[in-house]
Amino acid sequence: MEGFAIAWVALTTTTAVFAAFAGVAWGMLGGALPGISPSITMALLLPFTYTMDPIPAIVLLASTYVGAEYGGSIPAILIRTPGTNAAAATAIDGYEMHLQGKGGEALGLSLISGVFGGLIGILCLILLTKPLASVALYFTPPAYFSLGILGLSVIASLSQESVVKGLMAGVIGLMIATVGTDPVSGVNRFTYGAPELLAGIPFILVMVGVFAVSELLIQAGQPDQRVQTDRRQLRIVLPSFRRFRRLLKPQLIGSGIGLFEGCMPGAGGTVASFMAYNEAKRWSKNPEKFGKGSDEAIVAPEAANNTVAGSAIVPVLSFGIPGSNSSAVLLGGLLIHGVQPGPLIFDQHPDIIYGLFGGLLIANVSQLIIGILLLTPAIWLVNRPKPYLLAAIYALIFSGIYSIDNTLFDLYLVLIAGATGYVMRRLGFPFLPLVLGLVLGYLIEANYRRSLLLTSGEHRVFFEDPISLGLLIAAALLIIGSAIRDRRTLKKQQLTTDNDKTV
Amino acid sequence: MLFAAVVYWFEANKIPISPLDGLVGADGLPKSLAYVLAGLSLLLIVRGINDTKIRLRSDLADPDETGSISDWIKPHLRAAGMLAIGVVYLLLLPWLGYTIAIAALLLAVSIYNGAKFNLHTILVAVIGAAFCQLLFVQFLGIALPNGELIDQIIGHF
Numbered sequence: 001m002e003g004f005a006i007a008w009v010a011l012t013t014t015t016a017v018f019a020a021f022a023g024v025a026w027g028m029l030g031g032a033l034p035g036i037s038p039s040i041t042m043a044l045l046l047p048f049t050y051t052m053d054p055i056p057a058i059v060l061l062a063s064t065y066v067g068a069e070y071g072g073s074i075p076a077i078l079i080r081t082p083g084t085n086a087a088a089a090t091a092i093d094g095y096e097m098h099l100q101g102k103g104g105e106a107l108g109l110s111l112i113s114g115v116f117g118g119l120i121g122i123l124c125l126i127l128l129t130k131p132l133a134s135v136a137l138y139f140t141p142p143a144y145f146s147l148g149i150l151g152l153s154v155i156a157s158l159s160q161e162s163v164v165k166g167l168m169a170g171v172i173g174l175m176i177a178t179v180g181t182d183p184v185s186g187v188n189r190f191t192y193g194a195p196e197l198l199a200g201i202p203f204i205l206v207m208v209g210v211f212a213v214s215e216l217l218i219q220a221g222q223p224d225q226r227v228q229t230d231r232r233q234l235r236i237v238l239p240s241f242r243r244f245r246r247l248l249k250p251q252l253i254g255s256g257i258g259l260f261e262g263c264m265p266g267a268g269g270t271v272a273s274f275m276a277y278n279e280a281k282r283w284s285k286n287p288e289k290f291g292k293g294s295d296e297a298i299v300a301p302e303a304a305n306n307t308v309a310g311s312a313i314v315p316v317l318s319f320g321i322p323g324s325n326s327s328a329v330l331l332g333g334l335l336i337h338g339v340q341p342g343p344l345i346f347d348q349h350p351d352i353i354y355g356l357f358g359g360l361l362i363a364n365v366s367q368l369i370i371g372i373l374l375l376t377p378a379i380w381l382v383n384r385p386k387p388y389l390l391a392a393i394y395a396l397i398f399s400g401i402y403s404i405d406n407t408l409f410d411l412y413l414v415l416i417a418g419a420t421g422y423v424m425r426r427l428g429f430p431f432l433p434l435v436l437g438l439v440l441g442y443l444i445e446a447n448y449r450r451s452l453l454l455t456s457g458e459h460r461v462f463f464e465d466p467i468s469l470g471l472l473i474a475a476a477l478l479i480i481g482s483a484i485r486d487r488r489t490l491k492k493q494q495l496t497t498d499n500d501k502t503v
Numbered sequence: 504m505l506f507a508a509v510v511y512w513f514e515a516n517k518i519p520i521s522p523l524d525g526l527v528g529a530d531g532l533p534k535s536l537a538y539v540l541a542g543l544s545l546l547l548i549v550r551g552i553n554d555t556k557i558r559l560r561s562d563l564a565d566p567d568e569t570g571s572i573s574d575w576i577k578p579h580l581r582a583a584g585m586l587a588i589g590v591v592y593l594l595l596l597p598w599l600g601y602t603i604a605i606a607a608l609l610l611a612v613s614i615y616n617g618a619k620f621n622l623h624t625i626l627v628a629v630i631g632a633a634f635c636q637l638l639f640v641q642f643l644g645i646a647l648p649n650g651e652l653i654d655q656i657i658g659h660f
Contacts, residue, residue, distance in 0.1 A: 386617070398593075402647060
């Protein structure tokens with residue numbers, strides 16, 4: 001009840017409600033653009049939140065995440081090109097329905113199941129965040145150091161290419177975090193006389209660079225393969241209550257999977273939506289309709305990826321460990337405004353946290369109105385020629401980043417980060433460990449050195465603290481497990497090629 | 504990456520020692536990171552050699568390498584071109600000022616990515632620049648550079 005009162009005050013005394021609407025609208029338009037993921041849509045907005053009040057700024061970012069998840073389904077249904085990766089499962093049956101002249105119905109199903117999933121995600125966020133955060137109250141400096149190591153290990157070990165590449169990306173992130181003034185002694189490290197580097201490399205620049213600029217560079221090298229959708233008047237048709245009730249089971253399946261996947265680092269909306277599609281098919285009375293325009297096949301993945309938008313924030317707020325690119329950008333937004341996630345967040349910033357909960361609730365419900373209103377502009381945007389879209393995004397990045405400190409130096413740093421991100425993507429290195437390494441760099445180094453100061457340099461402190469020991473064991477198990485998985489994959493490849501040769 | 508790790512270690516070695524340093528100096532973490540990166544790089548190199556051996560043994564080409572070199576390099580050159588446009592924009596921005604520079608950026612990126620150089624594209628760039636000027640400078644109040652050129656012209660009159 002107290003939380004509700006705080007949320008009410010936070011929402012009514014700031015522009016958070018407007019931010020929720022604006023975030024959903026921006027997210028829907030950004031998500032509707034193929035290739036522009038929710039994290040990129042959020043990263044493009046991040047510089048503009050710098051000068052905003054914390055509550056509307058955080059609500060704006062989180063609402064963008066919510067809107068982008070639905071926005072991705074618009075081109076998925078209309079042109080079979082998912083706007084976001086998570087909408088790829090929706091494209092299968094959504095496009096089939098559109099071909100059958102039921103595009104409006106498909107969009108309505110996607111919208112309503114998105115709102116349903118989103119509300120379940122928020123409920124999970126509200127119920128789980130505080131109990132989980134309170135666990136962190138027992139954390140000592142060695143435990144915090146080990147938590148940082150575990151966070152990096154989890155993300156690195158879930159890298160699709162190889163665990164080694166994931167770990168390397170994490171180390172590079174930590175290396176970038178060492179630039180600037182040393183937090184303990186005040187000595188300058190890797191600044192080379194540049195005063196702009198004394199405070200370190202702001203992670204906002206790295207995030208915008210590796211997410212948005214590198215995507216632009218990738219897009220520049222690819223031909224425009226989008227098909228134009230017809231501009232006939234298309235109206236969203238919301239399902240009747242009876243139909244909604246009939247579709248409750250696949251939505252619950254999707255939301256359940258979204259809850260679980262969202263709280264797990266590295267999984268995200270894409271895995272959740274495909275898992276939801278498969279499970280909904282398995283439990284369906286009409287599995288033969290899947291792939292041929294089944295309404296169950298739309299609502300299950302849409303409910304899943306929208307639930308993830310809420311549940312993925314749980315580990316961010318409780319421990320400061322983001323599990324996906326989008327939640328990493330949200331964490332960036334929190335840190336920009338001096339909000340350190342963890343056990344004290346409810347005591348130190350109750351207005352921001354409860355304001356965020358309230359803002360997300362408004363954002364989810366507002367999707368119903370904004371989704372209907374924004375359909376025509378979204379279709380118009382999807383049909384814009386790619387060259388103009390790329391030019392507009394480049395202009396937006398440069399203008400936004402300049403607004404942070406009014407310096408050209410930041411813009412050069414963003415381009416360097418973008419080039420680094422491009423090389424990493426081409427070589428199959430994941431981004432998230434790099435961003436996480438950068439964000440966790442201070443936590444890891446400061447707590448490592450603090451722990452050693454407390455014990456006169458005894459490294460065994462990390463193994464004597466039970467929480468720290470548990471976290472380090474978990475990190476080691478994860479790395480070893482992933483290395484074994486990598487090795488098995490390599491052996492399988494070896495075996496396959498040997499068989500090919502024999503044949 | 505191995506080379507980067509070595510360079511990083513030598514740079515970390517130049518970090519001065521401070522009397523305020525604790526048991527682990529300011530160079531402690533950077534040096535440890537250099538060792539870890541070097542170790543991981545070596546692992547990756549060994550793995551790369553193994554992969555190559557497998558491919559050679561099976562006489563199978565890497566699917567990524569089946570196209571010609573020009574096909575492979577083309578997207579990288581296009582990406583480099585996009586970066587170059589960004590760098591030129593940053594070099595021109597203090598001189599031309601935000602409005603003209605952003606119009607030039609919109610025009611250059613559009614044409615570079617396949618738009619035709621015609622009145623329509625020029626109009627899109629000009630309208631886009633006007634929109635950016637209104638949104639970022641007038642509405643959001645961001646102090647974007649006026650440009651020496653514009654200042655000189657204003658000063659002249």
